Amino acid sequence: MADYQLIYNCPGCGKPSHTPEGAMTNGCEYCGLIVRIGAPGRVLKYFYPSRVDSYGARMAADRFLKSKGLPLTGKIIKKEFFYLPFYRFRGMALDYLTPETQIVEAVDEMPIPVKAKHKLKAKDFDVTVPAFDPGEFRLSSLGVRPQSVPLYAFSREEIPEDTVIVKSDISPQVAEDRAMKLHNSNIKLYNKTSPLFSAMIGEQISMIYFPVWVITHENGSDSRIVFVDALAKRGYNQAEGPFEFDNRGLDDENSHFINPLKHQCPNCGADLDQQHFSLFYPCKNCDRSFILEGEGYTQVKYLTAETSLCAPYWRFPLELKWKRLYKTVDEFSNLLTGEITLLRKEKRGKQFYLYCPAFKVSSARRLTDKALMLLRTQPHDKLIDCLPEQGPVLSIDEDEARQMAVFLWRIMIVKNARLTRKEFRIEEGNLPEGEIVWLPMQDFQLIGKAISYREVNMVGK
Numbered sequence: 001m002a003d004y005q006l007i008y009n010c011p012g013c014g015k016p017s018h019t020p021e022g023a024m025t026n027g028c029e030y031c032g033l034i035v036r037i038g039a040p041g042r043v044l045k046y047f048y049p050s051r052v053d054s055y056g057a058r059m060a061a062d063r064f065l066k067s068k069g070l071p072l073t074g075k076i077i078k079k080e081f082f083y084l085p086f087y088r089f090r091g092m093a094l095d096y097l098t099p100e101t102q103i104v105e106a107v108d109e110m111p112i113p114v115k116a117k118h119k120l121k122a123k124d125f126d127v128t129v130p131a132f133d134p135g136e137f138r139l140s141s142l143g144v145r146p147q148s149v150p151l152y153a154f155s156r157e158e159i160p161e162d163t164v165i166v167k168s169d170i171s172p173q174v175a176e177d178r179a180m181k182l183h184n185s186n187i188k189l190y191n192k193t194s195p196l197f198s199a200m201i202g203e204q205i206s207m208i209y210f211p212v213w214v215i216t217h218e219n220g221s222d223s224r225i226v227f228v229d230a231l232a233k234r235g236y237n238q239a240e241g242p243f244e245f246d247n248r249g250l251d252d253e254n255s256h257f258i259n260p261l262k263h264q265c266p267n268c269g270a271d272l273d274q275q276h277f278s279l280f281y282p283c284k285n286c287d288r289s290f291i292l293e294g295e296g297y298t299q300v301k302y303l304t305a306e307t308s309l310c311a312p313y314w315r316f317p318l319e320l321k322w323k324r325l326y327k328t329v330d331e332f333s334n335l336l337t338g339e340i341t342l343l344r345k346e347k348r349g350k351q352f353y354l355y356c357p358a359f360k361v362s363s364a365r366r367l368t369d370k371a372l373m374l375l376r377t378q379p380h381d382k383l384i385d386c387l388p389e390q391g392p393v394l395s396i397d398e399d400e401a402r403q404m405a406v407f408l409w410r411i412m413i414v415k416n417a418r419l420t421r422k423e424f425r426i427e428e429g430n431l432p433e434g435e436i437v438w439l440p441m442q443d444f445q446l447i448g449k450a451i452s453y454r455e456v457n458m459v460g461k
């Protein structure tokens with residue numbers, strides 16, 4: 001379903017191989033070699049190749065000057081080619097909105113406030129943030145919708161020698177803060193209220209390099225510079241010269257060149273399958289399972305319900321202490337009055353868990369509802385140690401799941417005044433290690449939304 005793609009040079013045959021952007025693993029369309037491309041949290045560098053050489057860039061500069069009624073380039077002083085870095089953030093934004101109190105009617109001149117309810121908003125999020133000083137290049141936003149043009153995974157050697165790859169001067173964290181601020185002001189604008197708390201789930205961060213020519217020419221006794229968008233082949237701005245650019249920044253720590261490596265079991269060396277957006281890879285040879293982490297693989301345990309159609313979840317056992325210990329489903333149902341209801345006897349003594357879907361769905365809202373539903377019903381399916389037969393792949397990592405689990409827990413306690421004390425507050429850092437469970441998936445509409453989501457594959461046939 002991917003409508004945009006990444007092109008990389010296959011390390012097996014050297015040919016330009018295609019894969020959906022953001023894919024973790026891919027099989028080469030020519031030689032079949034399966035490679036590993038990304039990992040959660042690893043910021044990769046993508047490039048838009050220039051569609052114009054220095055001659056064409058000058059033509060574009062002249063067209064631009066002409067349209068502005070300015071004298072044409074004449075004598076050229078410098079022609080420089082730059083790649084400008086933009087961070088791109090994608091994910092699901094979850095916001096729990098503060099109720100907005102409205103005055104609806106007045107009785108005997110006394111206004112009666114109508115108490116609005118808290119509202120949960122879930123929305124796909126896709127934002128680019130410049131990672132350089134936009135004033136210098138007179139460009140504050142990516143000149144293209146990232147999904148409309150294929151991206152390239154250049155290696156250092158393929159980039160023409162005179163190219164200046166502009167170093168990013170902000171870290172992904174700073175860029176993420178900016179992206180979140182932008183998101184929060186949009187939320188405020190559209191909902192007329194601010195989020196009480198928020199979370200970003202299923203986040204993907206990448207660095208996209210945009211090609212720009214800067215043409216400097218003589219302009220009487222001075223000089224003038226024209227900026228050319230090398231993708232659209234057109235000038236987008238001009239200024240008095242000269243153009244002096246100092247390439248500072250902290251680039252190397254911030255993002256990485258894409259380096260496709262053979263996708264193999266770290267235990268026995270057997271080839272692992274291609275599953276574009278999955279983080280979970282079982283080895284058929286040695287029966288171990290792994291998730292992608294950093295540049296390596298981490299072995300994981302999991303449990304699966306005895307149903308052919310299952311979806312993956314992260315779950316975190318929860319224990320809280322205030323006057324007494326809260327640990328079982330029964331104990332938590334007393335705590336979360338009105339939230340957990342009609343529990344079957346066999347569930348009562350079981351460990352209480354926070355759940356987070358480990359798969360992505362085209363509707364963030366549906367996914368959140370599903371997670372809340374699991375939290376409230378505490379499934380107690382019989383779980384066995386085997387691989388799921390069929391279902392959406394695991395594509396949300398444990399750190400993201402923690403964020404969502406904490407977010408959902410806050411929804412649970414926010415309505416209950418006695419639970420707002422600090423003993424009931426949980427932070428991402430102090431949740432115990434998560435477990436992967438594949439639980440039965442009967443919601444076919446939700447499965448449909450998982451299949452149609454651009455970044456979700458299904459396992460099985």
Ligand SMILES: [Zn+2]
Nearest residue numbers: 010013028031
């Ligand atoms: Zn190949």
Ligand SMILES: [Zn+2]
Nearest residue numbers: 265268283286
């Ligand atoms: Zn193996």
